[in-house]
Every structure is written in C-alpha cells, then in structure tokens.
Amino acid sequence: MSYISKVSNLISFSSFRISPVMLLSGLVAFVLILPVVFLTIASFQPDDDIFSHLIDTVLSDYVINTLLLVFGVCSLSLLIGLPLAWVMAMCSFPGKRFFSWALILPLAMPAYVVAYVFTDLFDYAGSVQITLRAWFNWQSVADYWFFDIRTLGGATIILSLVLYPYVYLLLRSAFINQCAVQVQASRIMGDSAWRSFFRISLPQTRGVIVAALSLVAMETMADFATVHYFAVNTLTTAIYDTWLGYYSLSAAAKLSVMMLAFVFIFLALEKYQRKRIKNYSRSDSFTQGEPYPLTGLTALLVVAGMSFIFFMGFVLPFGILIQYGIDYFDVAWNDDFIKFAWQSLLMASSVAVGCLLVALLCNIANRQQHETPFSALPGHAMSLGYALPGTVLAIAVLIPLTQIELVANEYLDNWFAWQPGLFLSGTLTAIIFAYIVRFSAITVGAIREGYASISPNLDNASLTMGRSFLFTVKRIHLPLLFKVMLTSSLLVFIEAMKELPAALLLRPFGFETLATYVYQYVSDEQLEHASIAAIAIVLVGLIPLIFVNRFASQSQR
Amino acid sequence: MTSIVSVKNIHLHYGQQKVLSGVDFTLNKGEILCLLGPSGCGKTTILKSVAGLLPISAGTIEINNKVVSRDNEMIPAEKRNLGMLFQDYALFPHLTVTDNITYGLRGLNKNEKQQRLTELLTLVHLDGNQHKYPHQLSGGQQQRVALARALAYKPDLLLLDEPFSNIDTKVKFELIDQVRDIIKQENVAAIFVSHSKEEAYAFADKVALLNQGKVEQLDAPDVLYKQPKSLFVANFMGALNSFKLATLPDYLHAKFNCEAHDMVSFRPEHIKLSPMTESAVIKAQILKKRFVGSHYQITVKHNDTALLVLTDKGEHYEPLQWVNINLQSEKAILFN
Numbered sequence: 051m052s053y054i055s056k057v058s059n060l061i062s063f064s065s066f067r068i069s070p071v072m073l074l075s076g077l078v079a080f081v082l083i084l085p086v087v088f089l090t091i092a093s094f095q096p097d098d099d100i101f102s103h104l105i106d107t108v109l110s111d112y113v114i115n116t117l118l119l120v121f122g123v124c125s126l127s128l129l130i131g132l133p134l135a136w137v138m139a140m141c142s143f144p145g146k147r148f149f150s151w152a153l154i155l156p157l158a159m160p161a162y163v164v165a166y167v168f169t170d171l172f173d174y175a176g177s178v179q180i181t182l183r184a185w186f187n188w189q190s191v192a193d194y195w196f197f198d199i200r201t202l203g204g205a206t207i208i209l210s211l212v213l214y215p216y217v218y219l220l221l222r223s224a225f226i227n228q229c230a231v232q233v234q235a236s237r238i239m240g241d242s243a244w245r246s247f248f249r250i251s252l253p254q255t256r257g258v259i260v261a262a263l264s265l266v267a268m269e270t271m272a273d274f275a276t277v278h279y280f281a282v283n284t285l286t287t288a289i290y291d292t293w294l295g296y297y298s299l300s301a302a303a304k305l306s307v308m309m310l311a312f313v314f315i316f317l318a319l320e321k322y323q324r325k326r327i328k329n330y331s332r333s334d335s336f337t338q339g340e341p342y343p344l345t346g347l348t349a350l351l352v353v354a355g356m357s358f359i360f361f362m363g364f365v366l367p368f369g370i371l372i373q374y375g376i377d378y379f380d381v382a383w384n385d386d387f388i389k390f391a392w393q394s395l396l397m398a399s400s401v402a403v404g405c406l407l408v409a410l411l412c413n414i415a416n417r418q419q420h421e422t423p424f425s426a427l428p429g430h431a432m433s434l435g436y437a438l439p440g441t442v443l444a445i446a447v448l449i450p451l452t453q454i455e456l457v458a459n460e461y462l463d464n465w466f467a468w469q470p471g472l473f474l475s476g477t478l479t480a481i482i483f484a485y486i487v488r489f490s491a492i493t494v495g496a497i498r499e500g501y502a503s504i505s506p507n508l509d510n511a512s513l514t515m516g517r518s519f520l521f522t523v524k525r526i527h528l529p530l531l532f533k534v535m536l537t538s539s540l541l542v543f544i545e546a547m548k549e550l551p552a553a554l555l556l557r558p559f560g561f562e563t564l565a566t567y568v569y570q571y572v573s574d575e576q577l578e579h580a581s582i583a584a585i586a587i588v589l590v591g592l593i594p595l596i597f598v599n600r601f602a603s604q605s606q607r
Numbered sequence: 608m609t610s611i612v613s614v615k616n617i618h619l620h621y622g623q624q625k626v627l628s629g630v631d632f633t634l635n636k637g638e639i640l641c642l643l644g645p646s647g648c649g650k651t652t653i654l655k656s657v658a659g660l661l662p663i664s665a666g667t668i669e670i671n672n673k674v675v676s677r678d679n680e681m682i683p684a685e686k687r688n689l690g691m692l693f694q695d696y697a698l699f700p701h702l703t704v705t706d707n708i709t710y711g712l713r714g715l716n717k718n719e720k721q722q723r724l725t726e727l728l729t730l731v732h733l734d735g736n737q738h739k740y741p742h743q744l745s746g747g748q749q750q751r752v753a754l755a756r757a758l759a760y761k762p763d764l765l766l767l768d769e770p771f772s773n774i775d776t777k778v779k780f781e782l783i784d785q786v787r788d789i790i791k792q793e794n795v796a797a798i799f800v801s802h803s804k805e806e807a808y809a810f811a812d813k814v815a816l817l818n819q820g821k822v823e824q825l826d827a828p829d830v831l832y833k834q835p836k837s838l839f840v841a842n843f844m845g846a847l848n849s850f851k852l853a854t855l856p857d858y859l860h861a862k863f864n865c866e867a868h869d870m871v872s873f874r875p876e877h878i879k880l881s882p883m884t885e886s887a888v889i890k891a892q893i894l895k896k897r898f899v900g901s902h903y904q905i906t907v908k909h910n911d912t913a914l915l916v917l918t919d920k921g922e923h924y925e926p927l928q929w930v931n932i933n934l935q936s937e938k939a940i941l942f943n
Contacts, residue, residue, distance in 0.1 A: 505695055505697060507693040507694070507695055507697035508697050508699060510658070510660055510684070510691065510693065510697065511691060511693060511697040511699075511756075512710070513659075513660070513683070513684035513685045514658055514659075514660075514684050514685070514687070514689050514690065514691040514757075514766070515685075515690070515710055515711025515756070515757075515759075515760065516685045516686070516688065516711050516713065516760065517685055517710070517711065518685055525710075526699055526701075529701045530700065530701055
C-alpha cells in the first residue's frame with residue numbers, strides 16, 4: 051500500500067496555463083517600467099516653450115559639454131586603465147599583489163568628494179598654490195600660470211580618476227583569460243612582447259574595450275554632483291535645473307529622453323560587444339602563460355606609475371578626508387550625522403528588501419514556466435531601470451506619482467472633502483520606488499544566475515515525490531539561493547546608500563541620505579563638517595570591491 | 608498480472624517537429640522496461656510524459672488504469688505517485704541523506720518515518736551515512752541515496768533517466784546488479800531510459816527499441832538480439848554482417864527461402880573461419896586482426912564486402928591470408 055494517495059480520477063486535469071505567480075510578476079514588471087513610459091509620453095507634451103527657449107540659448111552648449119566630457123573621460127580612463135591592466139595581467143613586478151587590489155579602490159570614492167578635496171588643494175587659495183607662491187615669491191595670479199581645476203578639464207580628470215577602474219578591471223580579466231598559447235605562438239614566430247600585444251592581444255580585446263568604455267560613458271553621463279559643483283553645465287545639470295528652476299516636468303522629460311537616447315546608444319554598444327566577446331572566449335584549452343618579469347628601471351617606472359594613480363585616486367582624497375575627520379571630529383560627529391545615517395540605513399534596507407522580493411517574484415515565476423523567452427520577459431523589463439541616470443530616473447518617477455496624487459486628491463476632495471496632499475512624491479515612497487526601479491536589475495540578474503546553477507532536475511525530483519512547486523521553492527530553491535540573495539541585496543543596499551542625483555530630487559522635506567547630506571556640505575564648501583559621513587560613504591563603497599576583487603581573482607584561478 | 612502503466616498511441620510534437628508518433632507499451636507490476644535508442648529518438652520524452660513533466664499531443668497514458676495524460680491535458684507530476692531517478696541524481700545538496708530520503712514521505716508519524724528510513728538505508732547498504740551530505744558521498748553512494756529517496760514513499764512506478772551513464776564502466780555493472788536487486792525486492796514496476804544496449808541487457812526484463820519517435824520492437828533483450836524484426840534493430844543490438852542472397856552459393860538459397868528474402872545477416876560469432884581448402888565454398892581474405900582480450904576480432908573481405916568475425920583461434924590467421932568461411936545457417940537473421 052502506498053503512503054500517499056493513489057492517483058484518482060477526482061484530481062482535475064491541468065493544462066499548461068499562466069500561473070498566478072506569473073501574473074503577479076508581469077504586473078510588478080509593468081509598474082516598474084511605468085516611469086519610462088510616462089517619461090516618454092510627457093516628453094511629447096507642451097512645456098510653455100521652455101524647451102525651445104533652451105534650444106535657442108544653452109542647449110547646444112550643454113550637449114557639447116556632455117559629449118566633450120564623455121569623450122575626455124573615456125580617453126583618459128583608457129589611457130590609465132589599459133596599460134595598468136596589461137602590465138598587471140602579463141608581467142610580474144614587486145608589489146603586484148598589493149597593486150592588484152589597490153588600483154580598484156578609487157571606485158569607492160564619490161567623484162564629488164574627490165572634486166572637493168582637489169579644489170581645496172589646487173585652487174588659488176589651496177595649499178599647493180600657496181606653497182608655490184611662497185617658494186617662488188609670486189604675488190598674484192598675474193605672476194604665474196596654474197591650471198584651473200573648476201573647469202571641464204578638471205571634471206574630466208576627476209571623473210577619470212574614479213572611473214578608470216572599470217577599464218582596468220574588465221581589461222585585466224580579458225588579458226588574463228586570453229589564451230596564453232596564442233601569445234606564445236606569436237613570440238615563437240618572432241614577435242617582440244610589444245608586437246605581440248598589438249597583433250594578438252589588442253585586437254582580441256577590442257570588444258572588451260568598447261564595453262568598458264560604454265560603462266564609463268554611461269557613468270559619466272549620469273554624474274551630476276561633480277559637474278554641478280564645478281558649474282560645468284551638462285545634460286544632467288540641465289535636467290536638474292529645468293525641474294528645480296522652472297518646475298517644468300515636460301521640459302525636463304524632453305531633456306531626459308534626449309539623454310536616454312545617448313545612454314541607449316552606449317548600452318546597445320556594450321551589449322553588442324559583450325555578445326561578440328562571447329564568440330572569442332574559450333572555456334577549453336585555457337592556459338596561463340608565464341608572466342614577463344620586470345626588473346630594474348622598468349619595474350621602478352611601473353611601480354612609480356601605479357603608486358601615482360593609486361595616490362591621486364584614493365590615498366590623497368581619502369587621506370585628506372580622514373584628516374578632516376580628525377580635525378573636525380567634534381563638529382562632524384553630530385546628531386544630524388547619526389540621524390541621517392540611521393535614516394539612510396532604513397531607507398536602503400527597505401530598498402534592498404524591495405529589490406529582493408521583486409527579483410524573487412520574477413525569477414520564481416520564470417522557473418515555474420520553465421524559463422521560456424516569454425516568462426523571462428518581466429525580469430528583463432525590471433532590469434531596464436538600471437540604465438536610467440539618476441536625474442532622469444527622478445523625473446521619470448515624479449511624472450506618474452504626481453499624476454496619481456493629482457487624481458487622488460481631486461476624487462478624495464470631491465467625496466470626503468479631504469486632500470491627502472503629496473502622499474507619494476512628498477514621502478519616502480518616491481525615493482524607495484525610484485531605487486527599486488533602478489537597482490532591481492542587480493538582484494534580478496543575480497538570482498537569475500543563481501537559478502541557472504540549480505539543476506531543473508531538482509525541481510522534477512521534488513515534483514515526482516509529490517511536492518508542490520511552492521513547497522519546492524521554500525524547501526529547495528530558497529535555501530540554495532540564500533547566498534546570492536544576501537550578496538545581491540547587500541549590493542543594492544550599498545548602491546542605495548551612495549546614490550546621489552535621484553535622492554537630491556526625490557528626498558522628502560527634512561529627509562537626507564548620507565549622500566545628499568555630504569553633497570550639501572560640499573556645495574556649501576564645508577565638507578569638513580560632514581567628513582565623517584563622507585568617510586562612511588567611502589567605507590560602505592569599499593564593501594562591494596571585496597566581492598569584485600575576489601571574483602576577478604577567481605577568474606585568475 | 609495487473610498492468611501498472613499503459614501507454615496508448617501517444618503522439619507529441621513541438622510545432623512542426625514530431626517527437627513521438629504513436630508509441631504503445633504496457634508494463635506489469637514488478638517488471639523493468641528499458642526504453643532504448645539513439646539520442647534524439649524520443650526515449651527521455653516518453654519518460655517525462657509518463658512522469659507528468661511534459662504534456663502529450665494525442666493518445667493516452669494510464670497509471671493503475673486511471674488516465675493521467677491525454678490530448679494536451681495532464682495530471683501534474685506531484686499527483687502521480689511516481690519515483691524518479693535522474694541522470695545527475697538531483698540530490699538536494701543542502702539536505703542530509705536522511706532529509707533527502709524522507710523528502711517525499713508524508714502522513715507518517717515520527718516513528719514510522721524513522722522505521723522506513725532505517726529499512727531503506729539497509730536496503731541500499733548505506734547504514735551509518737544518514738547524517739552525511741551528498742557531496743560527502745561517492746558517485747555510487749549518491750546513486751543509491753537517490754534510489755532510496757525515489758522508493759521511500761512506495762511509488763507505483765519507478766522511472767530511471769539514464770541512471771548509469773555517469774558511472775565508471777568498472778563499477779557500472781556491479782551497481783546495475785545492485786539496483787536491479789533492490790527494485791525486484793521492492794517489487795515495483797520500473798521504466799528505464801538508456802542509449803546503451805549493454806545496460807539494457809543487464810538491467811531490463813523487456814526492451815522497447817525506439818527509432819525516430821516510434822517503437823521498432825518490444826521484446827525480451829535476447830529476442831531483440833537473436834530475432835530482430837528490422838535491420839535497424841539488428842544493427843542497434845549488436846554487430847551485423849549482411850549479404851545479398853544472390854552472392855551466396857546456390858545450395859544455401861534453399862535454406863533461406865529465397866522467394867521471400869533478398870538479404871541475409873549473421874552476427875560475428877555465427878561466422879566461422881577455417882583454413883583455405885580446395886573445396887572451399889565461400890572464400891574470403893583477411894584484412895585486419897585485432898586482439899581484444901577474450902577473443903580476436905577479424906575483418907575479412909568477401910566479394911568486396913567487409914565482414915566481422917569473432918574467433919578465439921585468431922593466432923592461426925594473419926592479414927592477407929585467404930580463408931574459408933562457414934555460415935551457421937540456423938542462426939541466420941532474415942529481413943525483407
């Protein structure tokens with residue numbers, strides 16, 4: 051006799067149909083893409099000629115500045131990142147282990163903090179120029195030339211210093227994963243190390259270079275704080291000013307859509323190149339060659355160069371921050387800092403939980419429907435938000451939320467003579483929703499990868515043993531996905547703590563995240579007073595780099 | 608005998624592509640059926656349809672005389688009371704041997720559960736391993752945990768999806784014997800998917816040989832080998848030498864009823880070699896000799912046809928030598 055009931059005719063037949071989980075997943079995906087839809091619609095609406103006024107006056111400057119900035123940052127990042135990556139992957143030299151992770155650290159520095167510190171150092175009233183004037187006995191600006199940091203050029207240098215690690219990281223692993231035999235073959239056939247680099251390594255990594263630069267370009271376009279602080283007008287600052295200056299959502303939407311067009315060009319480039327990279331990468335016949343040993347003057351030059359970049363990108367700005375923190379400890383460690391740190395902690399935790407739930411929902415639904423292209427759709431839709439620069443995201447989120455508020459207030463006023471006011475855009479709802487739109491890509495992708503490593507046969511085994519799909523999710527999937535759930539939601543948490551431009555536009559009255567709190571002091575030229583908060587942001591930003599470096603060194607085997 | 612599974616004229620297609628076209632078989636309690644065939648013949652598809660993991664386009668599948676699958680409708684896997692053994696074992700990596708085995712047990716109190724667990728651990732010779740995790744076990748042990756897990760709740764039918772394909776040949780047949788013994792001890796009907804005829808010979812009571820979504824022949828393993836109904840079956844089940852009857856001496860024609868057939872085939876062990884004599888009827892020249900341990904495989908050429916012969920007297924023959932071949936006409940395999 052069997053322990054579970056025999057198959058009976060009473061059990062209803064089930065055909066393949068869309069499950070409630072799938073429906074819910076589709077619904078959530080729909081809600082998460084609403085902002086982009088509304089943004090596009092709003093961009094076609096009249097805006098009291100603000101946009102045409104912008105076109106007539108400053109728009110061309112904004113666009114040119116943006117393009118120049120993107121071009122400059124990409125070039126400089128490549129100039130720094132490419133040689134570092136190649137030397138790190140192909141050579142051995144003293145201090146290699148140290149530099150392999152040290153060179154990633156600038157990624158943790160918020161660009162606006164670096165901008166502030168560098169201004170403090172290199173401005174006319176900064177310690178560098180004061181020292182120079184003292185040494186050479188110069189009296190005024192007329193006596194000497196010194197570069198002006200608060201310019202497009204200055205912004206280019208600062209953004210490159212914190213963004214080159216993208217190029218460095220991607221290219222380093224590309225060079226490491228390259229088949230060493232090919233390089234060896236070219237060397238045996240008479241190529242020098244340089245010639246083999248140009249003939250073999252470089253052409254094969256062209257795709258990775260384009261992908262890395264697309265990332266840098268997107269980050270550059272999304273940067274708001276540095277350019278705003280330097281008063282360099284770009285599309286991001288234009289969106290910000292149009293909204294806060296004219297309160298014109300539709301003009302801001304027009305600018306946003308313009309900017310999105312640029313972003314999607316870079317995104318498409320990146321995706322396309324990634325596909326091509328797949329064609330090149332071989333998992334088999336993968337051998338690691340012996341590194342070229344560097345000695346003497348070459349080694350000295352390499353170490354000096356790396357030290358310089360590490361110093362400028364991390365040691366100097368972080369050191370000065372620490373200095374501020376020590377000097378101004380009494381001012382900087384205050385109730386506001388503790389309150390805002392706590393507030394952003396709560397906000398970021400809610401975002402992390404939200405992103406995790408959304409990601410679980412769409413991936414579980416996808417699994418239940420056997421991962422068809424159709425059932426994967428909500429997951430892909432949810433990941434779209436990641437491409438939105440913070441300012442664009444903020445505008446995109448404001449449009450539907452204010453519409454809902456408008457309608458709700460009107461109806462509630464009619465029915466109950468009561469207006470709830472800005473119950474969405476004026477509360478934490480807006481910022482949390484915006485961050486879920488933006489960061490769910492991280493958890494959705496991570497959990498998708500996690501599911502890929504769980505054999506579908508585990509599901510089949512559980513089902514044939516008489517357990518339902520949801521029981522299987524609870525007892526098998528969730529325990530196996532636990533690590534991925536934890537790390538991916540931690541990443542979301544960190545991103546939400548650090549994000550600035552969207553928070554600046556969406557934070558409710560009286561609410562600050564650590565980032566907006568720090569930025570406010572940056573724009574008031576008083577970073578010293580928020581130095582501990584800034585240090586906290588850097589430390590939080592260092593956490594994901596531990597994962598990144600561990601992952602990258604795993605690929606080194 | 609009570610039939611446990613009855614598969615009636617099932618069809619399955621994805622769009623235009625036909626995967627199954629009219630498969631029939633029945634299986635009685637305690638019987639082991641092997642679905643055998645080359646890759647892409649639809650054997651795993653049949654297994655998944657019986658399991659309730661895939662819907663069928665037409666036909667019916669009955670388990671215990673109840674219809675469980677019909678045109679695009681099915682009772683889901685979790686309501687069929689089946690046990691399934693997967694190619695990759697599909698053990699839950701985060702659960703211990705105990706938790707894996709008792710995963711499907713329901714409606715039992717703690718003592719009954721413990722008792723069943725002890726029974727199963729003894730059955731699969733894994734006493735003392737109940738607190739280990741799958742990664743702490745050898746491949747064979749993992750296989751036996753999977754088997755215990757699939758048998759734990761006394762399923763009506765056990766399904767095995769290429770269960771031995773990941774196992775080292777050295778221990779494979781030992782394991783096949785063990786698994787077969789356990790299944791026979793539990794007296795459960797089993798369907799087993801494989802692409803290896805050796806596994807089918809060792810494991811199954813009857814074999815359904817599949818080709819392009821159809822059952823070519825369903826019989827006991829030795830019948831499939833000795834009396835194949837088609838050239839496909841004959842070739843799949845073992846090496847074969849085929850002759851056009853016209854090329855053979857007249858006196859043999861009578862034995863093979865020439866009116867009905869034009870081809871005759873022999874297994875390599877049913878062709879004998881002898882040294883060349885004046886009176887030799889069928890002459891052949893040796894092309895190649897290979898020593899394979901228990902015997903020799905000798906390739907000879909007869910009328911431009913290469914024939915494979917097995918002999919234990921290979922030391923008497925060398926390449927290029929002419930020999931006489933004798934066909935054991937009573938073992939001849941005939942097709943139309």
